[in-house]
Amino acid sequence: MADQENRIVATDLCYAYPEAAANAVDGVRMRVKRGEFLAILGHNGSGKSTLAKLLNALYVPTRGSVLVCGLDTRDDELVFDIRQHAGMVFQNPDNQIVATVVEEDVAFGLENNGVPPAQIRERIDEALRAVNMTDFAKKAPHMLSGGQKQRVAIAGIIAMRPDVLILDESTAMLDPSGRREVMQTVHRLNEEEGISVVLITHYMSEAATADYVLVMDEGKIALTGTPREVFSQVERVRALGLDVPPMTDLAHTLRAQGVPIAPDVLTVDEMVEEICRLSLKT
Amino acid sequence: MPIVVEDLSYVYMSGGPYETQALHNVSLTIEDGEFVGLIGHTGSGKSTLVQHLNGLLSPTSGRVLVDGLDVADKATDRRAIRRKVGLVFQYPENQLFEETVEKDVAFGPRNLGLSDEEIDRRVRDALRRVALSYDELHARSVFELSGGQMRRVAIAGVLAMEPRVLVLDEPCAGLDPRGREEILSLIRALHAEAGTTIVMVSHSMDDVASLAERVIVMNQGRVAMDGSPREVFSQGEALRAIGLDVPQAVELADRLRERGLAVPQGLYRPEEIAAFVRGLAGKGDADA
Numbered sequence: 001m002a003d004q005e006n007r008i009v010a011t012d013l014c015y016a017y018p019e020a021a022a023n024a025v026d027g028v029r030m031r032v033k034r035g036e037f038l039a040i041l042g043h044n045g046s047g048k049s050t051l052a053k054l055l056n057a058l059y060v061p062t063r064g065s066v067l068v069c070g071l072d073t074r075d076d077e078l079v080f081d082i083r084q085h086a087g088m089v090f091q092n093p094d095n096q097i098v099a100t101v102v103e104e105d106v107a108f109g110l111e112n113n114g115v116p117p118a119q120i121r122e123r124i125d126e127a128l129r130a131v132n133m134t135d136f137a138k139k140a141p142h143m144l145s146g147g148q149k150q151r152v153a154i155a156g157i158i159a160m161r162p163d164v165l166i167l168d169e170s171t172a173m174l175d176p177s178g179r180r181e182v183m184q185t186v187h188r189l190n191e192e193e194g195i196s197v198v199l200i201t202h203y204m205s206e207a208a209t210a211d212y213v214l215v216m217d218e219g220k221i222a223l224t225g226t227p228r229e230v231f232s233q234v235e236r237v238r239a240l241g242l243d244v245p246p247m248t249d250l251a252h253t254l255r256a257q258g259v260p261i262a263p264d265v266l267t268v269d270e271m272v273e274e275i276c277r278l279s280l281k282t
Numbered sequence: 283m284p285i286v287v288e289d290l291s292y293v294y295m296s297g298g299p300y301e302t303q304a305l306h307n308v309s310l311t312i313e314d315g316e317f318v319g320l321i322g323h324t325g326s327g328k329s330t331l332v333q334h335l336n337g338l339l340s341p342t343s344g345r346v347l348v349d350g351l352d353v354a355d356k357a358t359d360r361r362a363i364r365r366k367v368g369l370v371f372q373y374p375e376n377q378l379f380e381e382t383v384e385k386d387v388a389f390g391p392r393n394l395g396l397s398d399e400e401i402d403r404r405v406r407d408a409l410r411r412v413a414l415s416y417d418e419l420h421a422r423s424v425f426e427l428s429g430g431q432m433r434r435v436a437i438a439g440v441l442a443m444e445p446r447v448l449v450l451d452e453p454c455a456g457l458d459p460r461g462r463e464e465i466l467s468l469i470r471a472l473h474a475e476a477g478t479t480i481v482m483v484s485h486s487m488d489d490v491a492s493l494a495e496r497v498i499v500m501n502q503g504r505v506a507m508d509g510s511p512r513e514v515f516s517q518g519e520a521l522r523a524i525g526l527d528v529p530q531a532v533e534l535a536d537r538l539r540e541r542g543l544a545v546p547q548g549l550y551r552p553e554e555i556a557a558f559v560r561g562l563a564g565k566g567d568a569d570a
Contacts, residue, residue, distance in 0.1 A: 044429055044458045091456075145324060172456045175324040175485050176527055202458045241460040246488060246530040246552065253556050259563045268530060272537045279543060279562050 007164045007196045008032040008055055008086070012064035015050055024050040026219035027064070032164065035194040037187075039207035039227075042216030043241030051216065052168045052200050056086040069163055084113065086164040087157030091172050093149035102144075103128065103137040106155045113160070127159035130193070131185050147178025151185055158189065164196045165189065172202060183209070204231070204245045208266045215240055232264040247271045285312040285335055285367070285447065285479075289344035292330055296342070304330040306503045307344070312447070317473050317480045319494030319511070321487065323525045327503040328483050329372075332449045335481065336367035348447075365394070368445030372452045374436035375429070383409075383427075383435055384420035390443045408438040411476075412468050430461030434468070441472075447479040448472065454489065466493065491515060491529040491550050499526070515550040531555045 013028040025047045032038050042048040053059045054066055057073040066073045069085045090096050099105035103124050110120045128134045131151040141149060150170055157165060167186065171179040183206060189195045199210060207213050213230045215223040217240050223230050231237060231244045234252045238244070244252070251265040251274070261274050292305040304327045312318055322328045333339040334346050337353040337360050346353040348363050371377070380386035387408055391401045409416045412434035419427070424435055433453075440448065453469065454462040470493060472478045484490050490497060490511070497514040499507040501524040507514050515521070518528045518536050528536075531552045535545045543562070549555055 043460050169456075177323055177525055204459075241458065243459040247534070250531075250534075250552050250556060253552070254559055257556070257560055258565050259560055261559075268533050268537060271534055272541060275538060275543070275559055275562065276541050278559070 005033055006031055007034055007069055009067045010064065013054060013061055013066060014063035015054055015059055016062050023219050025054060028221055030214065030221070032196050032198060035190065035196060037190050037197045037211045039199045039201060039210035039213045040216060041201065041207055041213060041242055046216040047219040048200050048216040049168055052088070052166055052198065055166055055198060056088050057082045084160050085162055086166060087160055087162040088166040088168060089150065089153050089157060089170045091169040093146045093153065093173065096153045097141045097149060100140055102133065102139050102141055102152055105141060105152055106159050109156055109160050123159045127155040130158050130189060131155045145178060146174045147181040150174065150178070150182050154185060162195065164198060166198045168200045169202065171206065204243050208245050215242065227266060228264040231266060284314060286347040290334060290341050290346060291343045292334070292339060293342045304503050308505055310498065310505060310508065312479065312481060315477050315479055317493060317495045318482070319490035319497045320481060320483045320500065321490055321497065321526060322500030326500040328500045329451055331500065332369065332451055332481060332483060335449055336369050337363045338369065365443050366445055367447045367449060368440040368443055370437055370440050370448065370450040370453060372455055375432035378424040378432060378436055381423060382421050383424055386424055386435060387438045387442050390439055404442045404444065408442040411441055411472060412438045413464065414438065430457055430464060433457065433465065447481065449481040451483045452485065453482065454486070469493070487527050487529045511550055512548045516548050
């Protein structure tokens with residue numbers, strides 16, 4: 001019986017690459033609930049991408065376990081089921097599109113899973129609508145921008161009606177407008193469809209929009225909490241090789257200079273309120 | 283040794299069904315020792331422009347002069363141009379191919395026909411400039427390195443040509459925050475210490491705001507703005523209208539003005555905003 005609330009449960013999760021001396025992921029314990037938005041941060045080599053690949057059975061734990069909607073990734077027979085529940089979007093938009101027409105690319109996973117043709121049509125339309133790419137259904141993928149290609153890749157996953165969407169640095173190669181398109185799409189799917197999101201990213205501003213943040217270091221969870229809790233620990237976050245959002249950084253600078261600004265400011269909106277509050281007092 | 287771009291136009295796939303005019307009558311001069319940030323959204327023509335600066339692309343019309351030499355002129359030695367103007371592509375580590383770090387960095391100088399001693403000097407110097415240890419890494423395979431190290435090796439390969447002008451197309455794309463900071467500080471040092479002219483294409487307004495002395499904004503194949511960071515970033519409305527962000531400090535200043543606070547015009551750096559807020563809180567500038 002599948003767990004209704006927990007989409008992903010990892011217990012004592014370890015993974016060592018063949019012939020590697022140390023574990024790339026080392027004793028991680030985590031949980032992603034239905035409709036939750038989790039961001040995973042960490043410098044290169046911290047284990048965050050390895051962790052992502054363990055979450056949809058691309059890698060199998062060398063110790064511990066991952067349950068995706070109650071399904072154990074160590075069971076070979078369940079791999080296809082697991083990937084229907086937890087779909088993954090990768091970094092390079094050019095490496096994950098297989099067909100020569102957008103809608104055929106979206107259909108690829110459905111056809112491979114034996115979805116009846118009548119339903120395939122319906123699901124393609126629904127998925128392209130969900131990522132705002134309906135007008136591009138008949139276009140050739142190579143004529144699209146990076147952000148549009150990533151949205152097609154997301155549509156291919158959404159068409160499988162997954163419970164969890166995993167994005168492994170899927171915005172890293174996009175320009176600011178492409179990144180905005182993808183992030184808006186992901187947030188809408190999370191909020192309107194209740195799809196859980198696991199977002200692996202180097203962009204602190206993206207992580208700041210998540211429900212929870214998990215910072216990896218040397219294969220372990222170094223910090224976890226809400227974005228506000230995590231980023232307000234400016235020194236600790238820097239020591240882990242990461243940035244803090246620019247407004248959190250400014251708040252930190254001002255506090256160091258004796259200005260009474262809240263330490264957990266994340267956005268420009270919040271900083272505007274803090275400064276206006278300050279100006280009223282004086 | 284200025285770079286002079288005169289009335290430059292460029293058309294991709296001319297005559298075909300996908301014909302696209304990427305540049306329209308672009309004219310600008312880049313003086314010795316400048317640090318230029320080149321911004322614009324994807325398709326604005328900025329990558330096409332920089333590929334003209336060392337003759338990788340030839341103008342459809344107009345011309346590009348480096349040191350007074352017409353880059354596209356058949357009589358001009360293109361190799362001489364490429365020694366003066368080094369171009370670091372996007373994801374330059376994808377072009378590493380030699381067996382070792384040393385051989386990869388030496389590839390360009392070797393093709394120049396330099397002596398072994400001179401090649402060795404240049405390889406050591408280039409690796410030092412990108413903050414990689416020659417002793418530790420020279421015999422290693424480039425494919426054993428981290429992503430950030432690979433990118434620095436690729437940049438070292440361009441520096442070993444000892445160019446006077448370094449053009450970098452999105453040098454920080456895809457790196458983690460630590461890798462990004464490493465690349466930015468080495469570019470800053472090249473400009474400050476060696477006096478290298480820098481043209482940096484970037485999507486990050488915050489990076490451009492913190493480094494560049496001059497900002498050129500491209501839009502639809504034309505120069506939309508050209509000025510100091512203060513001049514360009516004070517036009518928040520115009521930048522947003524062509525699909526660009528502004529540095530967060532500029533956005534904050536604009537929003538505070540909307541709320542009736544007397545934020546001075548032209549602030550674009552976080553430390554400038556911090557100084558303003560200190561004044562507001564009665565903390566003065568005594569400790570700044």
